[in-house]
Amino acid sequence: MSRTDARFAEIYGSYFKHVHAYCRRRVSVDQVDDTVSDVFVIVWRKADEIPESDEVLIWLYGIARGVVSNLWRGGFRLGRLRKKLNSAGLEYVPPPDDVVVKRQEAQQILKALETLKKDDQELLRLSIWEELSVAEISKVLGISVDATKQRLSRARKELARKFDNLDSKTLRPSVAQTGGAE
Numbered sequence: 001m002s003r004t005d006a007r008f009a010e011i012y013g014s015y016f017k018h019v020h021a022y023c024r025r026r027v028s029v030d031q032v033d034d035t036v037s038d039v040f041v042i043v044w045r046k047a048d049e050i051p052e053s054d055e056v057l058i059w060l061y062g063i064a065r066g067v068v069s070n071l072w073r074g075g076f077r078l079g080r081l082r083k084k085l086n087s088a089g090l091e092y093v094p095p096p097d098d099v100v101v102k103r104q105e106a107q108q109i110l111k112a113l114e115t116l117k118k119d120d121q122e123l124l125r126l127s128i129w130e131e132l133s134v135a136e137i138s139k140v141l142g143i144s145v146d147a148t149k150q151r152l153s154r155a156r157k158e159l160a161r162k163f164d165n166l167d168s169k170t171l172r173p174s175v176a177q178t179g180g181a182e
Helices: 003-024 029-045 056-087 104-114 118-128 134-141 145-165
Strands: none
Touching (some): 003 056, 029 056, 056 134, 104 118, 104 145
């Protein structure tokens, strides 16, 4: 096995779960495996660029972000097609394996998150879901640490504002408020 093959195998074995989780949180269930595969195809092609340090995961997140962004752009085009189909009297029916968020509060947060700009959504996902530091996020996004801090702060405030503005009637009372009654 060549040095490149060994390095790729090491990266794949060590970071597959992280890349899979990153993609799983951003794309539909039926797209996760293909998205992860696309990420590792790019990693294979860029094997000579793999960092030798502990920044491999950040580098992988940067690649995964690009792959997911391309997929989202395709989804945007698909959304326009769906609108055209609907205007022609044809209704789109989502696939049955779409992930359904069970808790109403989580649905409301996700609803508020979806109203943010895509870049702000990604900042919050990297911070919360991937648990990256500001410095790591800045590397993934290719922007300065100061810009990352400012954008992250602004995105958090905007998410809180959007969440607060959601119709409180759509929120179910918590278990603590209802005494456990559903």
